[in-house]
Amino acid sequence: MINNLKHRESVIIGAQLEKARGLLQLIPEEVAPELSVTPQELLNWEEERSQPTLKQLEELARLYGREIDYFLRETPPPPKGIQFRGKPGQSLK
16 A cells, blocks of 8 residues: 655654744744743754754743644644624623
């Protein structure tokens, strides 16, 4: 059986690291010292040029308020806007 999935060298998805940092409006210079790494090393993880250690990934999860599996799978983008349907003046109670 042929596997049609793209082979990834990295298990960690860099875009997820970047998304989690961006949602908290943090810059690499703020996060890197918390992990005892350089901002460039953090960016290398986000660009999948290198990977954090398990300990660093656990620390990232703690800092970003995420579970580790968040960084192992892609998540859909958040909705651009939420619209509710109801009658004008209708209460949610």
